[in-house]
Amino acid sequence: MDYILDICPKCMDKLYEREKTLDDNGREYNDPVSEAFCPNCGHRLIMACGGAKKPDSTVYDTAYKIFISYTADGQEEEAIDIVMKLGRCSRDAALEKLNTEHCLLCEGNLLETYLCIRELAEVNCFLVYETEPEFPYDIPLFTFFCPTCGGIPVMKEEILENSPFEVEVGIFCEKCNKWVKTYITSRKDIDNTVYHLRVCLKGIESNVKMELLEKLEAYEDWKIKKEVTEERIAVDGLASNISDILTDLKSNDISYEIEPPYPYEIPVYKKLWTEEDVELLKAMNPGLNVTAEELNDLN
Ligand SMILES: [Zn+2]
Numbered sequence: 699m700d701y702i703l704d705i706c707p708k709c710m711d712k713l714y715e716r717e718k719t720l721d722d723n724g725r726e727y728n729d730p731v732s733e734a735f736c737p738n739c740g741h742r743l744i745m746a747c748g749g750a751k752k753p754d755s756t757v758y759d760t761a762y763k764i765f766i767s768y769t770a771d772g773q774e775e776e777a778i779d780i781v782m783k784l785g786r787c788s789r790d791a792a793l794e795k796l797n798t799e800h801c802l803l804c805e806g807n808l809l810e811t812y813l814c815i816r817e818l819a820e821v822n823c824f825l826v827y828e829t830e831p832e833f834p835y836d837i838p839l840f841t842f843f844c845p846t847c848g849g850i851p852v853m854k855e856e857i858l859e860n861s862p863f864e865v866e867v868g869i870f871c872e873k874c875n876k877w878v879k880t881y882i883t884s885r886k887d888i889d890n891t892v893y894h895l896r897v898c899l900k901g902i903e904s905n906v907k908m909e910l911l912e913k914l915e916a917y918e919d920w921k922i923k924k925e926v927t928e929e930r931i932a933v934d935g936l937a938s939n940i941s942d943i944l945t946d947l948k949s950n951d952i953s954y955e956i957e958p959p960y961p962y963e964i965p966v967y968k969k970l971w972t973e974e975d976v977e978l979l980k981a982m983n984p985g986l987n988v989t990a991e992e993l994n995d996l997n
Pocket residue numbers: 706707708709710736737738739740741
């Protein structure tokens with residue numbers, strides 16, 4: 699990193715450009731703890747962010763906008779709280795923001811935006827966001843101190859024993875042997891593997907195919923690479939991005955190839971029987987006497 703900006707972890711009120719970015723041997727000096735101290739409280743400064751862009755007044759004063767791009771299901775209450783806090787708005791306004799596509803969450807200068815991104819990163823399992831213009835620096839997350847010993851914790855992931863699909867992620871103080879900050883997330887959500895999914899569309903019923911292609915259109919904003927033709931779908935994406943597509947495929951009994959093998963459970967939605975389906979079923983099985991209602995009750 700050419701430039702490093704430090705912050706006081708107690709005051710969190712200003713970004714300081716680190717003066718010394720090379721150590722005595724001329725190697726890049728990017729220790730998370732700065733050699734400088736906070737002029738207000740005397741605490742050591744820690745690295746807030748860094749990158750190649752010189753932090754001049756334009757960088758500090760640009761108005762960065764943060765947009766909400768996606769909220770995970772089942773986490774509405776947490777999302778409302780964070781939108782109320784960062785958007786400085788009422789509960790009603792937060793609800794409206796969450797229901798509006800690509801909604802503006804907040805706007806601020808470099809420091810204000812940095813603080814918002816940090817808060818969002820802490821809840822990143824359910825609120826996805828975009829900044830405009832792009833935030834110019836990389837933010838090493840969890841640059842916290844251990845409240846017990848004052849030491850620097852390390853990043854850690856631990857698979858939960860009683861839940862093979864979940865993992866505890868956070869920062870851990872090795873000296874005190876305890877978590878400083880942690881949250882539970884699914885292994886799928888932190889999996890960085892790119893899965894290559896290939897589906898042959900030949901012979902698939904046209905209404906099912908249309909439905910699938912329409913859904914793929916809607917995945918446009920997601921960070922996946924896709925190639926769709928009349929005969930073939932090719933998608934490269936992370937597990938969390940392609941899980942919905944896999945559910946659609948499996949629910950419709952469409953076969954596919956995936957590399958590397960997808961290790962997570964793929965939920966399947968239950969299909970409801972229509973009168974038409976039942977007529978077809980009866981035609982193929984003479985003597986069968988069932989109604990759509992009876993079949994749906996079996997589901
Ligand atoms: Zn301070």
